[in-house]
Amino acid sequence: MSTQPAYKRILLKLSGEALMGDLDYGISPDVMTRLAQEIKDVSEKGVEVALVVGGGKIFRGEGLARAGMDRVTGDHMGMLATVINALALQDTMERIGLYCRVMSALRINEVCEDYIRRRAVRHLEKGRIVIFASGTGNPFFTTDSAAALRAIEIGADLMLKATKVDGIYTADPKKDKKATKYAELSYDEVLDRRLAVMDQTAIVLCRDHKIPLRVYNMNSPGDLMKIALGAQDIGTLVK
Numbered sequence: 001m002s003t004q005p006a007y008k009r010i011l012l013k014l015s016g017e018a019l020m021g022d023l024d025y026g027i028s029p030d031v032m033t034r035l036a037q038e039i040k041d042v043s044e045k046g047v048e049v050a051l052v053v054g055g056g057k058i059f060r061g062e063g064l065a066r067a068g069m070d071r072v073t074g075d076h077m078g079m080l081a082t083v084i085n086a087l088a089l090q091d092t093m094e095r096i097g098l099y100c101r102v103m104s105a106l107r108i109n110e111v112c113e114d115y116i117r118r119r120a121v122r123h124l125e126k127g128r129i130v131i132f133a134s135g136t137g138n139p140f141f142t143t144d145s146a147a148a149l150r151a152i153e154i155g156a157d158l159m160l161k162a163t164k165v166d167g168i169y170t171a172d173p174k175k176d177k178k179a180t181k182y183a184e185l186s187y188d189e190v191l192d193r194r195l196a197v198m199d200q201t202a203i204v205l206c207r208d209h210k211i212p213l214r215v216y217n218m219n220s221p222g223d224l225m226k227i228a229l230g231a232q233d234i235g236t237l238v239k
Contacts, residue, residue, distance in 0.1 A: 006230030007157040008122060009048040012039075013147035013198075014162050016056015016085055027085065031090040037131060038224045039096050047228050048124040050154055051131045054145035055081030055091060075139035079106055082143060086133035087111060099128040104151055105137030105146070117153050124154065144198040148205035159211050160227065161198060161219035167236035168197055184237045187213075197238065206238070213238040 014035075021028030043049050055078045065071040079224035086102045093100040102112035103124050113119070115132060123130050135146040144161075151159040168190075171179040190197055197203065197215060206213050216223050216235030223234050 002230055005042075005045045005228050007046045007047060007228060009050070009154065009156050009158060010042075010228065011050045011052065011147060011151040011154065011156040012160045012162060012224075013172065014051060014053045014085075014089075014123075014218070015143075016054040016081065018162055018164065019053070019056060019085060019088075020079045027088050029092075032089060033096070034221070035218065036089070036093045036096055036098065038221075040096055041095065041099065041130060041225055042106045042228045045225075045228060048127070049129050050120070050124060050150065050156065051086075051089070051129070052143055052150055053082055053085045053131060053133065054143040055079070055086065072139040075135075076106075079134040079137070079216055082135060083108060083112065083133045086131040089131055093129055099126075100131065102131045105132070105134035106163065109136075120150075121154055141201065142199050144202040145205065148198070148202040148211065151181055151211050152205060152209045156211060158227075159206060161213060161215045163215060164219060166217040166218065166220065166234075168195055168215050168238070182236045183233075184239070187238055190238055203238075210239075 010129040019027045021031040039049055065074045083102070083104055090100045090102050103120055104112045105115045107114055112133065120130050124231055126230055132146065132150050135141055135143045136149060147159065165173060167181045168185060169179040169181050173179040185195070187203055191200060214227060214235050214237050216227060227234055
C-alpha cells in the first residue's frame with residue numbers, strides 16, 4: 001500500500017449513533033477523541049476532510065413524527081441535534097490541534113457559520129476540517145442525503161459511510177449468521193436489492209454524479225488511514 005494519499009478530498013458521513021460508542025445515550029468522549037485523532041492523522045497526510053454528522057438519539061424527525069409530532073417540526077428538531085453533535089466534534093478536534101469549522105444549513109450565527117459552498121471549499125483548501133450540520137436545511141431529507149449533496153458540491157473524490165459493521169452484507173449480520181459481506185457493488189445493485197446502506201435519494205445522487213462510496217467500520221482503528229492511502233480490501237465499495 002502506498003504511503004501517499006489516494007484522494008485529495010473526502011467526505012465522511014457519521015451517524016449520531018456512531019458517536020455514542022457503548023453508551024445508551026449522548027456522546028462518548030472516548031469515541032470522539034479516537035475519531036478526531038484518526039482524522040488528524042489523515043489530514044496531516046494532505047487529505048482534505050469534510051464531515052456530515054447525524055442527530056442520533058438526541059432527536060430524529062421521522063421517529064418523532066411516528067410518535068404524533070408534526071413531521072416538519074420534528075425534522076427541525078433533528079437538524080438542531082446535528083448542530084449539538086457537530087459542535088462537540090469541533091471542540092474535540094480543536095483540543096488536539098486541528099483547525100475546524102462547523103457550517104450549518106440553518107442560520108445559527110452565534111454558534112457556527114452559515115453553509116456557503118465556496119467558503120467551505122476555501123476552508124478545506126486551507127487544511128481546515130469542515131463539519132456540515134443541519135442536514136440540507138430542509139425537512140423530509142435525511143443526513144445521508146445531505147452527505148451525498150455536500151460531497152457533490154465540494155467535489156469530494158470519495159464519500160465514506162462510517163458504521164458499526166465492516167461493510168454491506170446480504171442481511172443484518174447481527175441477526176443472520178449466514179449473512180455474507182459484499183466487497184463491491186454498483187449503485188443500481190444497492191437500489192435493486194433494497195440494501196439498507198443509505199436512503200434512496202442519497203444513493204441516486206451519488207450514482208448520478210459518480211461519487212464512489214465506501215462503507216466501513218469506524219470502530220476498527222487505522223482503517224480510515226488505510227482507506228485514505230488507497231486500500232481496497234476494507235469495507236464495501238459502491239460505485
